[in-house]
Amino acid sequence: MRTLTSVLAQVDVPLHVLVVDDGSTDGTADAVDALHSPAVSLVRHEQSLGVSRARNSGLADADTPFVAFTDDDDLWAPTKLRDQLAGLDSFPAARWSCTDAVHIDGRLHVITYAEAPPSGDVAAVMTRRMAVPGGGSGVLVRTSLARCVGGFDPDFSILADWDFYLRLALCSPVAAVHAPLVGYYVHADSMYHDPLGLADELDRLRQKYSHPVPLCSGSRIRRVQFSPDLPRWYVRSAAMAYAQGDVRAALRILRDGARSAGGWSIAGRLLGRIVRRAGRRLGTAPDEGAPARWVPFEKWPHV
Template identity: 55%
Template sequence: MQPGTPVDSTAGVPADVTVVIPTHNRRELLHRTLRSVLAQTDVDLTVLVVDDGSVEDVTPSVEALGDPRVTVLRHPQARGVSAARNTGIAHATTTWLAFVDDDDVWAPTKLRAQLDALGAVPDARWAVTGAVDIDLAGRISGWHLPLDVRDLAAPLLVRNHVPGGGSGVLAARDLVLAVGGFDEAISNLADWDFYTRLALASPVAASMHFHIGYLVHAQGMAHDVQRSETEYAYLDVKYGHERRRRGVALEQVDWRLYLANLAYNADRIATGIRLHAELVTRYRRWRSLRTIALGLAPKGVRHRRAAGWVSPAPSPDVEAEARAWLAPYAAGVPTPA
């Protein structure tokens, strides 16, 4: 069956999906993302590209693809990734919505696998899946599976357990509308906030496979450490009552470690050292002393050491499968703007 061919529902689950792609000044990477979305198998696909005020309008280049499944919506002025996603939500009419950032890629079975997972959990109205961290050459540096649980509310109130950033979730459109879409007051942590509200409203289904290629690069929005810290404090207040009610708390150590590693990856060494120093002085995480020492080392040494920090694949077969579907997206990728 060709990508985009309408199919009968499986286990009572309709197969009509709208994919919303927010984009801003990343035309080349957007086209790579689009290739992976349009290659989805066994779904009835609609794609909404929301150009959030790019300097160069992406409409002509997307329309040149000649694929009737794709529509471009445009904000004349940039309004932020959350507003762009909400514009896509407002224009969608299908049973299901999925979101993918303009620098990530999907395995061709990503959406179908999530629909199948939903068919196995009849009361679930959203689904997650696994992700691999990749660089611009398609090299894999990390492997992340979701929690295989039905209730993600308490875990998400502690930390973000959904792999793939803003590219990981398939959700019922009526559920997305019911929880209010994306919070336009935030951007870096908007996906975590959105997933928390989905989890508070519905059980989740999980496809325990690696279907997302999550691009890790210094220009990625997640590497804006200061904004992430500000938004983390915002979410701490937003969900404070719910956390207290459930008797859970934010995972401060993991969060600061995550931010510190983002800072190092973006060559914001002073910020990385500050965050690791907090881990030592406030939380007695003595292993951070080693990372501080690495941050003080010459840049070439840091990069040689960091190049070796790659988490192992779960198995050779899993690694081979991921590399196979990533291969078409590994060559000729430009440096992000």
């Protein structure tokens, strides 16, 4: 309920919240019913259909001009939606917005800080790396655009966000808000700790974008050169595991990543990145020079 509370705490923005219960057995439906809130509706899957289909169910039922997604363990700062709408107002060509994010642990301590790209055309950079912070929780998009690009592709889970945001970027520039408005929860069960699954989905993404990609009605079909920076992904996963104090998991990710990303010549680069992050323990401030404005959840106003 912590995530839902942070969503309902949004200021100066009317909300209709759709909670997609993807076949859970943890009492989600009862908890939503107990709220007795006209602003919250439940979409129930009797069996789990996966992250992409769950988000698409919410997108199909959305009745607002803009839609945002959040996973059930992430947090929004109270001004997230307001600030993103303001960013879109200041950049009329953009039909979606992203924001900076902090990676947090279960105690809401900052692990790392992730900066959004500059506002504008990010399609080229998105063919090389996932440049949008906050996973599935950082973007606000016009509902019409989200539907026009086809929503989330059910063929992907680990990289579903990247695939969706790349298609958004191919259709529209982005309006970025450079403030840490999302707390992205990093934990041991994160899908990013599955290097072999990640490698498989990266290969399927390459195959998908090796052909012209049909976009929104009225937009031309485009071909993009999808060439991901594989070391970046494995460094990110291993560094997160290391920051959590799980050295064994970090080394396993390093090993599997080196194998999947083209051999052991890459291992030195991965290991060097992790060693440079050695001082970044749980509970430390964001990277030097990054805006240190993240406020722990329990201190947020209006919550």
